[in-house]
Amino acid sequence: MNKKHLTVKKLGINNLQNVMQLQQKIIENLHPDEQHFILHRTEEDYMKSLNSSNSNMLGVFDGDELIAQTVFAMPKNGEKRDMPEFKSDVPNEDLVLYEAILVNPQYRGSGLMKKMLDFIEAHAIDNGRKHAIIQIAIDNPASWINALHHGMSITKVDRDPTDGVKVVYLEKKITHQPIIQPAYSNQNSYSLFLGENIHKKIPALFSKMQYLIESGYHGVELNKETQSLIWKKQSSGRAQDKIFDWAIKQKKDGKYTY
Numbered sequence: 001m002n003k004k005h006l007t008v009k010k011l012g013i014n015n016l017q018n019v020m021q022l023q024q025k026i027i028e029n030l031h032p033d034e035q036h037f038i039l040h041r042t043e044e045d046y047m048k049s050l051n052s053s054n055s056n057m058l059g060v061f062d063g064d065e066l067i068a069q070t071v072f073a074m075p076k077n078g079e080k081r082d083m084p085e086f087k088s089d090v091p092n093e094d095l096v097l098y099e100a101i102l103v104n105p106q107y108r109g110s111g112l113m114k115k116m117l118d119f120i121e122a123h124a125i126d127n128g129r130k131h132a133i134i135q136i137a138i139d140n141p142a143s144w145i146n147a148l149h150h151g152m153s154i155t156k157v158d159r160d161p162t163d164g165v166k167v168v169y170l171e172k173k174i175t176h177q178p179i180i181q182p183a184y185s186n187q188n189s190y191s192l193f194l195g196e197n198i199h200k201k202i203p204a205l206f207s208k209m210q211y212l213i214e215s216g217y218h219g220v221e222l223n224k225e226t227q228s229l230i231w232k233k234q235s236s237g238r239a240q241d242k243i244f245d246w247a248i249k250q251k252k253d254g255k256y257t258y
């Protein structure tokens with residue numbers, strides 16, 4: 001891949017055919033067991049994101065060729081949004097939803113998904129959004145590893161209410177300010193061994209992941225050396241508040257060095 005030619009653009013109606021072609025290429029490339037990784041969207045579905053104020057599409061081009069795309073939604077308060085089963089306590093106007101992330105198989109391995117998420121995040125913050133969320137099939141580690149690299153945490157593991165697919169939900173507080181990560185207690189870290197063939201192991205880990213979340217853990221990063229997914233237990237609400245207050249004070253005093 002010649003990265004020199006790569007450009008990132010907001011997509012419009014004139015890109016509809018490119019968008020459909022890229023989706024078709026991805027679908028053909030997915031194994032029958034992987035078809036649930038993405039919704040197979042119609043032209044009408046994509047039109048809603050190419051011609052709307054609250055759902056948008058970002059594309060990456062190599063020259064004139066569209067090689068990666070993402071739908072992202074910034075819903076308004078009071079309107080129906082996708083993924084209503086996750087973060088229903090956060091007002092729509094604070095949210096950005098990442099959806100339909102596709103990278104041409106020939107261009108995989110360069111972290112294009114993460115780059116698109118970084119780009120959309122900056123745009124979403126500029127538009128007043130404070131919280132990013134995504135839902136990913138549990139047996140699609142290529143996608144959720146990218147979301148972890150992007151700084152998101154797995155905070156819910158469940159079946160999708162519409163089709164019953166086992167999914168993980170990730171979230172991230174987003175801000176241009178120095179990030180104050182949720183306070184995780186150092187002692188309470190759990191390493192979930194995945195091994196070399198992540199695909200074989202993942203479906204069986206569904207209940208284990210659910211148990212970890214019920215016990216207050218969040219999936220926060222991948223440790224390549226130990227081939228494990230690292231989970232951290234959240235400190236109690238009070239302890240978190242204390243750390244948050246401390247961080248704000250440090251910032252006010254000019255001591256904040258993140």
Ligand SMILES: CC(C)(COP(=O)(O)OP(=O)(O)OC[C@H]1O[C@@H](n2cnc3c(N)ncnc32)[C@H](O)[C@@H]1OP(=O)(O)O)[C@@H](O)C(=O)NCCC(=O)NCCS
Binds near residue numbers: 107146198199
């Ligand atoms: C998910 C997708 C967008 C990621 O593409 P990408 O940005 O090129 O991602 P990369 O190939 O650079 O992979 C990023 C990370 O995932 C890891 N990874 C990729 N495939 C993997 C796999 N099958 N198993 C385990 N890890 C995998 C890579 O090692 C890399 O980790 P590293 O940076 O720590 O080395 C792409 O695979 C895709 O289009 N898939 C089909 C559609 C899809 O599933 N979309 C997501 C819907 S939520």
